[in-house]
Amino acid sequence: MSLLNIQGVSKTFPGGTVAVDDFSLDVAAGELVCLLGPSGSGKSTVLRMIGGFERPTAGFVSIDGEEVTHLPPNRRPTGMVFQSHALWSHMNVFRNIAFGLRLRGLPAGEIKDRVEAVLELVGLAGYGRRMTNQLSGGQQQRVALARSLVLEPKILLLDEPFASLDQHLRERLREEVRDIQQRLKITTLFVTHGQDEALSMADRIVVMRNGRTEQADRPEVVYRDPQTPFVAGFIGTMNFVEGVVDKGRFVHDSLSVPLPVADGKATLAVRPEALNLVASEPGQARVNRVTDFGTHGLVDLVLADGTRLKSMVPEPDRFREGQGVDLLPRAFAAFRDDRQLYRTSAHA
DSSP states (O other): OOSEEEEEEEEEETTTEEEEEEEEEEEOTTOEEEEEOOTTSSHHHHHHHHHTSSOOSEEEEEETTEEOTTOOGGGSSEEEEOTTOOOOTTSBHHHHHHHHHHHTTOOHHHHHHHHHHHHHHTTOTTOTTSBGGGSOHHHHHHHHHHHHHTTOOSEEEEESTTTTSOHHHHHHHHHHHHHHHHHHTOEEEEEESOHHHHHHHOSEEEEEETTEEEEEEOHHHHHHSOSSHHHHHHSSOOEEEEEEEETTEEEETTEEEEOOSOSEEEEEEEOGGGEEEEEOSSOSEEEEEEEEOSSOEEEEEEETTSOEEEEEESOGGGOOTTOEEEEEESSOEEEETTEEEEEOSSOO
């Protein structure tokens, strides 16, 4: 049985704004699920309904077999970490973390032991007497995480907790959070609009759009086998070329590949790492710019009709601005009517 069951949940705000529309999701015990989508896709609203901070307009939420749809946050077995940290500046680190335990009436000795243990867990042993305004942004977020974990929730809810941090700190903290989550085997839902965070942390990604699920699967499946053009374009970098299928081939002014589907309009989608280049004059495309990242190069290309593409290459010094190249897709997908029409079996 799933630890978390969300069934047909919707949320309409005053004025008629639909934030979440008939959303359903099952989450297994110990699973880390990322809700991924652009701003306004409904992901944070879903998280807040699980935590009890928003009440659904329709549908229900069950945790460990018990419906909690109408329970307030303090009566749910959940712990939430917000983007803003939400720490009390007039309290030191110890008192911030201990606050919820004191509300539960636990003995002072047990509170002390549990706070010290969770500070050790998040890498802040010895920081109990520090005031929160004496901490860095990353340390404050660790305190916010510790404050939730010390309550031993069945489900940990993370609402874009790293959004305000710089890139290097974000990368380090997400690795630490993933390690803690796996060590504790705590069921976790993580809201983000950062695809790199979702791909690196999640057991499963739920891509949301306009309050609904666009696709839900393991990270590698969502990346390699997107079911809609939106998912293909939102996860990673994707090249799109508009054309038509004619007698088993996708045809564009500058590109043609076998595509065994019915004739009609289609959109070809190719990842940069799956697009090989061969120098050729005049070529199907022209090199606009070459960027050397050290580990690889990224070649920005222009087709005759102005379509822009990108190709990831191992040796960027082989290409120069203005050079003509032919395009050799190793793997691709095709879309029609907002759904996947075809995908090659070869992986990039």
